Amino acid sequence: xxxxxxxxxxxxxxxxxxxxxxxxxRPQAEGLWRQAFxxxxxxxxxxxxxxxxxxxxxxCWAMGTGDDPFAASMREFWVGEGLGLSLLRSVSGGRTxxxxxxxxxxxxxxxxxxxxxxxxxxxxxxAPDGSTPLEQHSTQLQGLHFSAISLAILPPAxxxxxxxxxxxxxxxxxxxxxxxxxxxALWEDAAVARHAICAAMVASDRVLVSMDExxxxxxxxxxxxxxxxxxALQCPELVIKRGGQHSWVSLLGAPxxxxxxxxxxxxxxxxxxxxxxxxxxxxARLRGRTxxxxxxxxxxxxxxxxxxxxxxxxxxxxxxxxxxx
Numbered sequence: 001x002x003x004x005x006x007x008x009x010x011x012x013x014x015x016x017x018x019x020x021x022x023x024x025x026r027p028q029a030e031g032l033w034r035q036a037f038x039x040x041x042x043x044x045x046x047x048x049x050x051x052x053x054x055x056x057x058x059x060c061w062a063m064g065t066g067d068d069p070f071a072a073s074m075r076e077f078w079v080g081e082g083l084g085l086s087l088l089r090s091v092s093g094g095r096t097x098x099x100x101x102x103x104x105x106x107x108x109x110x111x112x113x114x115x116x117x118x119x120x121x122x123x124x125x126x127a128p129d130g131s132t133p134l135e136q137h138s139t140q141l142q143g144l145h146f147s148a149i150s151l152a153i154l155p156p157a158x159x160x161x162x163x164x165x166x167x168x169x170x171x172x173x174x175x176x177x178x179x180x181x182x183x184x185a186l187w188e189d190a191a192v193a194r195h196a197i198c199a200a201m202v203a204s205d206r207v208l209v210s211m212d213e214x215x216x217x218x219x220x221x222x223x224x225x226x227x228x229x230x231x232a233l234q235c236p237e238l239v240i241k242r243g244g245q246h247s248w249v250s251l252l253g254a255p256x257x258x259x260x261x262x263x264x265x266x267x268x269x270x271x272x273x274x275x276x277x278x279x280x281x282x283x284a285r286l287r288g289r290t291x292x293x294x295x296x297x298x299x300x301x302x303x304x305x306x307x308x309x310x311x312x313x314x315x316x317x318x319x320x321x322x323x324x325x
Contacts, residue, residue, distance in 0.1 A: 010173040013142035014058040015282075016087055017045035018134065018162065019150040020120035021063060021078075022097035022113075023070055026269075026310055033100070037077045038311035040149050040181050043272040046312055047279030047301065048145075049082045051323060052286065060141075062087035062134045064123035066094025087133040094119025101310070103269050113185075115153070124158035135161065138168040145282065147179040148197050152186035159196060166203055178204040179278050182213040193217060198233065206237045206285070208278050214240075227256070239295050241277060247299060249291050259295035264303050272311035277302040280321065287323050297321050 019041030028034040042061060049059040061083040065071050067090070074096065078085055097115030104110065115121075124132055138144075144166055151159050166176045178200045187193040194217055201207045209230060211223060220226035223242075230238060231250055239259075240248040247259040267273075280301035284294035304319040 010142050013140060013174070014060045014084060015048070015143045015145070015286075016060040016062050016134065016141050017041045017048070018062040018144065018146045018165075020097060020115070020118060020153055021061070021074060022099050022115060022118070023074075024099060024101065024311060026101040026103075034310075036310055036312060037074050038272065039097075040179070040272075040275050041145060041147050043275035043311045044145060044179070044278045044282075045083055046081045047276050047305075048283055050315060050318060051279060051283035051301075051321070053082060054324060058084045060084035060087050062089075062123070064089050064091045064094060064119040064121070066091055066096055066119035068095050070096040087137060089123050089127070089132055089134075091119040091122050091125075094122060101269070101271055103271075103309075106267070108267075108270055118153065121153045121155075121158075124154065124161045129161070132161075134165050138165040139172045141169050141174055143175040143177065143282075144169050145177040145179070145278065146200075147181040148193070148200070149181045149183060149186065151196050151200060152183065152193070163200065163203060166200075170203075170205070175206065176204040177206040177208070177278070177282055179208040179274065180210065180213060180217075181274065182210075182217045184216070190217060201233050201235055204235065206282070207233075207235045207239070208274070208281065209238065209240045210274055211240055211242045231256075237291055239281060239291065239298075241274060247295050249295050251291060257292045259292055259299060261299050262303060264307065267306040269309045270306050273302040273306050275311070276305040283323055284321075289323075297323065 019039055021037055021039040021042035024036040024038040025033040045059055045061050061078055065088050095117045097118035100112045102110045170176055180197055214226055234252060236252045238250040244261060246261050249257040249259055277298035281294045281298035284297040300319060300321055305313055308317055
């Protein structure tokens with residue numbers, strides 16, 4: 001086993017976000033669509049790289065990529081956002097996933113997906129144990145951020161290997177962050193999803209939960225009962241997002257704290273609100289903020305993102321979050 005690294009050594013290592021980036025199509029005008037690139041943990045990686053650009057460690061993006069016409073322009077997008085690409089794995093014959101956004105009058109988004117043949121699903125396939133870039137470098141990373149979507153797109157063997165990477169990072173003094181993004185259509189059934197998601201939560205240092213998704217996943221009859229079940233998992237650092245309501249921060253052995261959400265106008269598009277929250281939260285924690293203060297930063301970034309269309313807002317629209325102080 002590789003010896004544990006000191007905290008100071010770990011803090012200088014790269015951070016990796018793992019998952020799937022897809023072609024995003026959103027309505028632009030009658031019969032016209034605008035193309036962009038997005039995906040839950042990729043959105044977090046982009047926002048995190050922006051927030052850490054001046055003084056932070058490198059943020060790497062790990063994914064299986066194909067060789068279709070979208071792949072090259074997607075790489076250009078990642079490079080333009082400052083993401084490290086050394087942990088990508090090229091999959092011959094692989095394809096890029098695609099989704100279209102439909103936004104209702106309240107700014108709530110609805111998605112249509114074409115991702116069954118996505119190269120992201122095959123990151124660990126046809127590669128002997130330990131031979132993917134993420135596995136080879138897992139002991140050389142400061143932290144890992146992934147989500148339930150990251151797990152859902154992988155076959156069971158791939159899920160196990162991703163979890164093994166998370167465990168290796170923690171053994172070597174790093175941290176693991178997990179977002180419980182639950183999308184029922186991606187899972188065989190709710191029981192499989194609950195088992196995989198709860199295992200990932202227990203294996204992580206920082207867990208980000210959307211209350212509405214947790215209620216749908218578990219069938220809990222109230223937020224109070226759901227909170228009890230979440231705290232019973234003994235997560236060291238648990239943040240519960242509650243849409244437009246105040247967030248809850250639960251630290252192991254401590255009372256629940258409330259991170260206030262400032263009122264905003266009518267959202268334009270709620271796509272990537274949770275992903276932006278994750279980036280704001282992680283960036284603030286990396287800058288030494290308390291979990292409660294970090295949740296407030298996450299809320300502020302999410303509030304800005306929902307006032308713009310699409311998952312990734314222009315760099316010029318990024319709010320001042322005070323992380324450089």
